[in-house]
Amino acid sequence: MTLSTMLSTMAIGMLRTFGVFSLTLIGSLPLGMVVALLKKSRFAVVRGFISAYISIIRGTPLMLQLLVWYFGPFYLFGMNIGGWRFPAVILGFVLNYAAYFAEIYRGGIESMPVGQYEAAEVLGYTHTQTFMRIILPQVIKRIMPSITNEVITLVKDTSLAFTLAYQEVFSLAKQISASQTSFMPFVIAGVFYFVANYAVEFAMSRIEKALDYYK
């Protein structure tokens, strides 16, 4: 197999990796905010449920979670899991990353000085207005470095989709390497992850700079 056929075969995997990466972010960034807000719910049942969810997600390997989401419906309910592979991958990643993002959001929200809430309250803002107009914009700026960290981890974590035999770039690298007895696919995969994360760092530093107009 020539290098260019290797590259073109793996390019499909790269696209799939990118798919997992972007769908995970699209799902987990907003879901994390919902989780963070529910954790401050006035209903103890909701708070308890959210705490348990976050504990379980953080306390077990993502690889195991993926296996549960994929095989669970079959073993638990005898359901047909044909075509369930990709949804299971995305579900596993979104629920996992939402838990981590939720904790980052919560940390950011709790770091806000109480004076900001009080000033908004005295001016007559509603709770929703206070959160959307005053608190959230400042929280986003504060948590950007932690978000960057998490996004970079996600780029590398997408390789865990190989657990469910989802043919993203890492699975393909392993397969091609075995069949061709070549080390090259791993080099290609390594360069791919590195370049992807370099792009993430660049993009995130641009966002941080854009938010630098105030202190």
Next chain:
Amino acid sequence: MILEMNNIRKSFGAHEVLKDISIGVDRGEVVSIIGPSGSGKSTLLRCATFLETIDGGDISYMGEHAVHTDDAGKAVYVSPQKLRHFRSYYGLVFQQFNLFPHYSILKNLIDAPMHVQGKSKEEATDLAMALLYKMGLSERADAYPYQLSGGQQQRVAIARALAMSPEILFFDEPTSALDPELTGEVLKVIRELAEEHMTMVVVTHEMPFAKAVSNRVVFMADGVIVEQGDPQDVFDNPQEERTKQFLRVFER
């Protein structure tokens, strides 16, 4: 009466901070509240502005009850929606300014008028620019709070409160967070507002200012009003021993 607070009680845990305090403020009055730290004067302001919940007593603005104490002796507040209506009657200037750092100076002044009062952007901007002009800050409309000195930030905070056209303006130690050379510019603004007969209640440690500007001085200690009256009387001829003791510290 713009503000009337009767028999206000407030405890933090076992510590009673306000012990049956009553105070009223008439239109155009400038009331200074002085007293040692821990006397409850800031808590009184925070209760008047609903940032703290009182345990007992009545609070009304413009003759409307916002809180009353029921027969069981429990303080009952009106609904959150109604409370928001009461907030339109007053403004509060904080010790720490509490400007919104992510908004420009102009945006700090127009955001609440637009999104709370529903004013148009043009209307809100006209008023905001007039207020900034009055504060001597019209050139800084596009700056952000961190680019301003403490004194300038506090003047913006006063303008932000005035932009809501309140009936009464509260100041919670407005110069305590400022370097001594910056307090003058903030006190000057408050003095100008007093000359325009803006109704104000100022918690302050600036005794000469309190004496010069206010119509009435209230001396608080240990959660009660010890003495109040005309500034000349309270400062030059205090009746209570506790007041004399407190004022002696400032003479030295």
